[in-house]
Amino acid sequence: MQQKRIELLRPQMGTQRALTVRTYGTPGKGPKAYLQAALHADELPGVLVLHHLEKLLAEAEAKGEITGEVVVVPFANPIGFTQYVDMKPLGRFEMRTGQNFNRHYPDLCDELLAAVEDKLSQNADENVALVRSELRRLIKERRVASGPLTDLQDLRFSLAELAIDADLVLDLHCDWEAAMHLYTSDSSWPDAADLSAQLGAGACLIAEESGDNPFDEAFSRPWVELRRKFGDTYPIPMATLATTIELRGEQDVYDHYAAEDAANLFRFLQRRGVISGDPGPLPAPKCDATPLAGVDRVSATHGGVIVFSAKPGDHVKAGQELGYVLDTETGEKTPFSSRTDGFMYARVGGRLVVPGGLLCSIAGAEVLAGKTGNLLTAR
Ligand SMILES: [Zn+2]
Structure with missing residues (x-):
């Protein structure tokens, strides 16, 4: 050496x-x-x-x-x-x-x-x-x-x-x-x-x-x-x-x-x-390999506390509830899901999220419609 x-x-x-x-x-x-x-x-x-x-x-x-x-x-x-x-x-x-x-x-x-x-x-x-x-x-x-x-x-x-x-x-x-x-x-x-x-x-x-x-x-x-x-x-x-x-x-x-x-x-x-x-x-x-453009970066529609019900390593279905975001001021409790069937390879480490903030990432087999620009950050 x-x-x-x-x-x-x-x-x-x-x-x-x-x-x-x-x-x-x-x-x-x-x-x-x-x-x-x-x-x-x-x-x-x-x-x-x-x-x-x-x-x-x-x-x-x-x-x-x-x-x-x-x-x-x-x-x-x-x-x-x-x-x-x-x-x-x-x-x-x-x-x-x-x-x-x-x-x-x-x-x-x-x-x-x-x-x-x-x-x-x-x-x-x-x-x-x-x-x-x-x-x-x-x-x-x-x-x-x-x-x-x-x-x-x-x-x-x-x-x-x-x-x-x-x-x-x-x-x-x-x-x-x-x-x-x-x-x-x-x-x-x-x-x-x-x-x-x-x-x-x-x-x-x-x-x-x-x-x-x-x-x-x-x-x-x-x-x-x-x-x-x-x-x-x-x-x-x-x-x-x-x-x-x-x-x-x-x-x-x-x-x-x-x-x-x-x-x-x-x-x-x-x-x-x-x-x-x-x-x-x-x-x-x-x-198998899947396209980076097939990743659904699931994002929050409003701020609040993230409560996950799915974890990295799970294979999930499109529309399946993966957790919810809770705003205890307004009472909003919004479930979130993926647009694609796929493998949940990651989720955020914090449990506080802002509107538009990333929640988790699902690797799907097909390119998602409208996915353009920087593929490492695009939703
Ligand atoms: Zn890194």
Whole structure:
């Protein structure tokens, strides 16, 4: 294992933050996996999962079983780690700018298409190597061209530079109260089916572009765009599988979950040839992929107290009561339900809601009518 410390841009006098990066195996030798946790800094199940996974990686490395390279960033957001309001950690948005830490990653697609247009060949492996080489160059150029950076922008570039040439990008998150679920590119399905089944995910939400360039899409979309423009002329595989893995809810920080999740990630890395050894049989999948545009984000029609009668992990029917919102001033007691049959993969963590506020999310199999715009926030 090689460990390095990346000093982030010093935002102010008397302050310094850094990323820890640990690399197992040999860079450039085989497939590269990149894993990070807590990009949303208050989402901690992934930190514990990587702690467990790193023990397995160290053992595998000692036995010479790492056939590729595994890059681990055990905590991806030291800026967010220090944000508290009212005694509560607040790690999803940067407090200075209000920006989501998991949005606005560099979009290199236009420059990449121009850079490789005259260099692609009929050799798929050579095309992948060419694209990766150009991506490594372009992200460094973009960093320089961006001029003076904030510490938040520096964090984004630093993480993206580590992941830009990986075959597998696994970004570990969680929801408020949730069942295990994944997000990935629709071009990465069914490629991601083994990961989904191995982790026991109850939903795998796919979209071509969900909006505002979250971390995982910064690494999948270049391949989507390349294949769209040149795929009829040249062999270009969907070479990077990038996913956001939602490790249940934010309170689900337990050794029994983390040990199981780490073992499953290890088996997935074995199955993908990053680590040698037999991963054993793939568990039966608990879900098929469903469109992100098929998610019903059930919202409140008025303010009040939320009383749920359905929980994450439930399969629900359209129109079925999932709970109600209670306003004891007016006496309003309004049941809520989903517009679609589907899997309730998450519900909010608080029990006080405002009009229009999110209550829970249901993954349906069909695209919902009128679903447009940013798919990660649209109802
Ligand atoms: Zn998150």
